[in-house]
Amino acid sequence: MLRWSQVRLRTSIGPEDQDRSPTEPLLQKYDIAVIGGGIAGASVASELASSDRKVVLLEMESQPGYHTTGRSAALFASSYGPAPIRALTRAARKFFAAPPEGFCDVSLFAPRGELVISRADQLESLNELADDVSDSLKISLLNEQQLREANPLVREGYAAAGFLDETSYDIDVNALHQGYLRVVRSHGGVIMTNAEVLNLQGGRNDWRLHTRSGDIEANIVVNAAGAWADHVGQMAGAERIGLVPKRRTIATISPPETVEVASYPATVDVDEDFYLKPDAGKLLISPADETPSEPCDAQPEELDIAICVDRIEKAFDLSVRRIENKWAGLRSFVSDKCPVAGFSQSAEGFFWLAGQGGYGIQSSPALSRFAAAQILGDPVPQDILDQDLNPADLAPQRLG
DSSP states (O other): OOOOGGOOOSSSSOGGGGBTTSSSSOOOOEEEEEEEOSSHHHHHHHHHHHTTTOOEOOHHHHHHTTTTTOOOOOOOOOTSSSHHHHHHHHHHHHHHHHHOOTOOOOSSEEEOOOEEOOGGGGGHHHHHHHHHHTTTTTTTEEHHHHHHHHOOOBTTTTTTTEEETTOOEEOOOOHHHHHHHHHHHHHHHHEEEEEEEEEEEEETTTTEEEETTTTEEEEEEEEEEGGGGGHHHHHHHOOOOEEEEEEEEEEEOOOOOTOOOOOEEEEEEEEEEEEEEEETTEEEEEOOOOOOOOOOOOOOOHHHHHHHHHHHHHHHOOOOOOEEEEEEEEEEEOOTOOEEEEEEESSSSSSEOOOOOOOOHHHHHHHHHHHHHHHTTOOOOOHTTTTTTOGTTTGGGGGG
């Protein structure tokens, strides 16, 4: 769908590159208004703008990607998430490995690998996960000695078995996000910041959106508002999808001075009670918490940091003396932990693109194409269907 031949990297910034500010005149009518400038909104807006639709992307903060997108641990892991997420991730791999010409000037992928480890009492979970992913993913089953060779930081006697996915990668999230925003602008799309949506009126392909930056009109509204998506849906008179934002905590620590960790795989507990991932000479650590939260600018809690340190020290040969940095983000889920991508059944012309959970970055190249096809009334791209994705698994009506 993207017309990449029309995308150019400019060496200077002109008026056409500037995002709209509250003091500038606004176009009164757009074909499509996308609410939310994170990875979900930016990616679908790029697909829609490149189909010659008049698109506006509305971001409530002063810059797109302030919340969850900008706080991601940025791992591409095909074994991560429920089956529909894994299908979307597989469909996204080609884009990450070879972005279209002009999308960005750096590689989106860097080799990382993912090591999933299991204590003796977790072996049933490990076997179930290995069975689930083995049909579509080549993994190496490892005993304790082998997994400790893959990551020598794993504490002796802690893990009984595991598997290694060597097809996992670090993602350059900023390059990905900025690439999508660049495509929106290059196709005439407008990006409005400081444009929180305060009210939605209309429907039937005739929406008026009242924002902090002024009023706009659009035929179709795409709700990619992340943790705020259910709130936006209620303003529009759409059904509730049961979206629950959940806080995820991350911290950084220094590795032992005598250990070079740059080539170590990301290491994840099979029941996702923690993970550890090398990053720019440091170690990212997380208790993989999922604490329900109201939509907000999430901040880390000291208790979660303490839990994280305890789990990491039990699983790895590490003594955490100092937390160098810490932050939190909100990952939003519905009941089955799969995204919601489809038109509302009660608000005509209102499209849900929500509930990506912790999988939004790695699935975005495929989910955005899927969503754009639905919005424009086009067939779902065959390469996505070929990954055994059932569109009904993403439809809002599945949630009852």
